[in-house]
Amino acid sequence: MKSLLLPPHPKERRIVFKNAWTQGYTPDIDCYVKNGGYAELKKALSMKPEEIIDEVKKANLRGRGGAGFPCGVKWGFIRRDDGKPHYITCNGDESEPGTFKDRYILHNDPHQLIEGMAIAAFALNVNLAYIYIRCEFPKAAAIVAKAIEEAKAKGFLGKNICGSGFDVDIYVHQGAGAYICGEETSLIESLEGKRPYPRIKPPYFPAVLGLYMSPTIVNNVETFCHVKQIFKIGSDEYAKMGTPGDGGTRVMCVSGDVMRPGPYEIPAGGVTLGELINDVCGGMKPGRKLKAIIPGGSSSKILRAGETFKMKVKGPDGEMIEKEVPLLDLVMDSSTLAAAGSMMGSGGVIVMDDSRNMLWALNNLNTFYAHESCGQCTPCREGVLWIDKMTTRMVNGEGIAQDPATLKNVADNIAGRTVCAFGEAASWPVQSFLEKFPEEFQVASN
Amino acid sequence: MDKHAAPSNGSRQADQIPTDLLTKIDEAVTHYPVSKRSASLPLLHLWQNHFGFVDDSGINWIANRLELQPINILELVTFYPWFRQQAAGKVCIRVCRTLPCALAGSYEVRDAFCKAAGIDPNAPPHGHSPPVSADGKFSVEFVECLASCGSAPVALVNDDLLEDITPEGTAVILSQYN
Numbered sequence A: 001m002k003s004l005l006l007p008p009h010p011k012e013r014r015i016v017f018k019n020a021w022t023q024g025y026t027p028d029i030d031c032y033v034k035n036g037g038y039a040e041l042k043k044a045l046s047m048k049p050e051e052i053i054d055e056v057k058k059a060n061l062r063g064r065g066g067a068g069f070p071c072g073v074k075w076g077f078i079r080r081d082d083g084k085p086h087y088i089t090c091n092g093d094e095s096e097p098g099t100f101k102d103r104y105i106l107h108n109d110p111h112q113l114i115e116g117m118a119i120a121a122f123a124l125n126v127n128l129a130y131i132y133i134r135c136e137f138p139k140a141a142a143i144v145a146k147a148i149e150e151a152k153a154k155g156f157l158g159k160n161i162c163g164s165g166f167d168v169d170i171y172v173h174q175g176a177g178a179y180i181c182g183e184e185t186s187l188i189e190s191l192e193g194k195r196p197y198p199r200i201k202p203p204y205f206p207a208v209l210g211l212y213m214s215p216t217i218v219n220n221v222e223t224f225c226h227v228k229q230i231f232k233i234g235s236d237e238y239a240k241m242g243t244p245g246d247g248g249t250r251v252m253c254v255s256g257d258v259m260r261p262g263p264y265e266i267p268a269g270g271v272t273l274g275e276l277i278n279d280v281c282g283g284m285k286p287g288r289k290l291k292a293i294i295p296g297g298s299s300s301k302i303l304r305a306g307e308t309f310k311m312k313v314k315g316p317d318g319e320m321i322e323k324e325v326p327l328l329d330l331v332m333d334s335s336t337l338a339a340a341g342s343m344m345g346s347g348g349v350i351v352m353d354d355s356r357n358m359l360w361a362l363n364n365l366n367t368f369y370a371h372e373s374c375g376q377c378t379p380c381r382e383g384v385l386w387i388d389k390m391t392t393r394m395v396n397g398e399g400i401a402q403d404p405a406t407l408k409n410v411a412d413n414i415a416g417r418t419v420c421a422f423g424e425a426a427s428w429p430v431q432s433f434l435e436k437f438p439e440e441f442q443v444a445s446n
Numbered sequence B: 001m002d003k004h005a006a007p008s009n010g011s012r013q014a015d016q017i018p019t020d021l022l023t024k025i026d027e028a029v030t031h032y033p034v035s036k037r038s039a040s041l042p043l044l045h046l047w048q049n050h051f052g053f054v055d056d057s058g059i060n061w062i063a064n065r066l067e068l069q070p071i072n073i074l075e076l077v078t079f080y081p082w083f084r085q086q087a088a089g090k091v092c093i094r095v096c097r098t099l100p101c102a103l104a105g106s107y108e109v110r111d112a113f114c115k116a117a118g119i120d121p122n123a124p125p126h127g128h129s130p131p132v133s134a135d136g137k138f139s140v141e142f143v144e145c146l147a148s149c150g151s152a153p154v155a156l157v158n159d160d161l162l163e164d165i166t167p168e169g170t171a172v173i174l175s176q177y178n
């Protein structure tokens, strides 16, 4: 990835990406330990488990996998002493279109992940953990498996880690090419060796009835790396880097029609959309103008160049006032993007310029969702298939005048009516493309 | 069971398991102390990595090894896009199809790979049995986002991720894997 070989942009602050992009840094344990690795695990092992969870809560770490759930709160759902086995599964499925960050950690800095997971395991009384890696990362799976062996040989994993009396084993588990396995309950079914049909919530919240029907914490690769960094930097400092309620840095993956696409690690709320695209990513291609942004992975709602959003912001006297905020002034943090009707999601920012046709772009995403629906529930299985068929025929010039209305109707009848959030993930693009770019979906009446 | 599944040389895969594969299988099963069934995917991967695809005898053998019914394994093979019941090319080319790669020209890249490999670009681009060149060397298929959208368009060629591919560059790539 070329952009990462450049020195960090002034807006960047590389913490979880620090090692991965240092010249000469290698993924072996000697290099990691030489750079201070596993010191935070030793620190954590000397703390009380509740103190560890409190630190993660104070750091305001939100999950980096897509849903943005506060990590410490999730961990707090686990009753350490309930007598049941507990598990951790790390989500390295990374398949939300537009997202490309975990791959660099898995390939270049696996011990950072392992250290974060070992800290979590101690806090949550977990003796067995898995790292679920999509099989399209075959080299990463081998690198991580080797790193686990190294960590075991040095006593950071296995029996009695660092002489603490605590045991934890971690294994790599490879997926098999299905996007749905990134959904946490699907991931668990996949890990149990079954068809990965998502489980219905409630009652199957992983923290209650997870892997092997035991309490389980599922976190994203990047999330576990932030856990390690919280103990390095301190929870107060870490929280301060971001915005209230959204601590630390996060990797934003910019793709599409910008000059310098790439993953950029930036403090939460540290840039506006405009700064990210025009400053950090070098702007649009020569002669091109911005047309649309999908800000948080393909499932997040699309935003249109030039639109403005009514938002509550701090006025000159400190009181909250309502203001029209232009698209490019939106601050990149969870609450601002939610207020703009979209989301930070997985951090995948897909940028499109004025040469792009929105019907074509939506059809591409519809084909993705039609291919990836697990087929368990009828609204999703049938709905995404028909949505894809409709936009395909529209792209082929065979659309009929009712198509836009039918598309919206089908999408509206998927969202909220399915077992898992894939239903929303597949409907939001349809609903938002139609709403934001109605003129591109009109079919001359025939 | 799938009537298309026929070992390439007319014999059953389960009759030809080398000892190093058995060793790897035994090791993989130890990673799942709570439930052997969890080893289904790892065993299917090991099997497919060795034989190139999974035939009926493989499905039965894995089911037997894990004390499951063959349907428990077959339903995984038919669900997960990665698994195959027929051989793909010796060099397996998986071009990313999804939006960021499509913006950067992945459809043209797929067509160019097909052309360079002598495969009909009108063959179905997705699925468990991708089109294979007549000499069996190459298969070309679309897959969904490979999580490398910043260096689009990308493709996975066997275990290697190739980035920033151009249609003109595809013939050179094939020659490197020949």
Ligand SMILES: Cc1cc2nc3c(=O)[nH]c(=O)nc-3n(C[C@H](O)[C@H](O)[C@H](O)COP(=O)(O)O)c2cc1C
Binding pocket: A062, A063, A064, A065, A066, A067, A068, A069, A071, A091, A092, A093, A094, A095, A096, A179, A180, A181, A182, A183, A184, A185, A218, A219, A220, A221, A223, A420, A421, A422, A425
């Ligand atoms: C359809 C779907 C796909 C998902 N894919 C991923 C993924 O590839 N990687 C990931 O970490 N989380 C993914 N998630 C989110 C997970 O369900 C889960 O929220 C996350 O792994 C929790 O980790 P976090 O709290 O650290 O973010 C997906 C969710 C849905 C509904």
Ligand code: SF4
Binding pocket: A180, A197, A198, A372, A373, A374, A375, A376, A377, A378, A380, A381, A418, A419, A420, A421, A422, A423
């Ligand atoms: S919403 Fe779609 S992906 Fe999720 S369980 Fe239902 S059919 Fe499967």
Ligand code: FES
Binding pocket: A097, A098, A099, B096, B097, B098, B099, B100, B101, B102, B144, B145, B146, B147, B148, B149, B150, B152, B153, B154
């Ligand atoms: S869209 Fe091709 S790698 Fe993400």
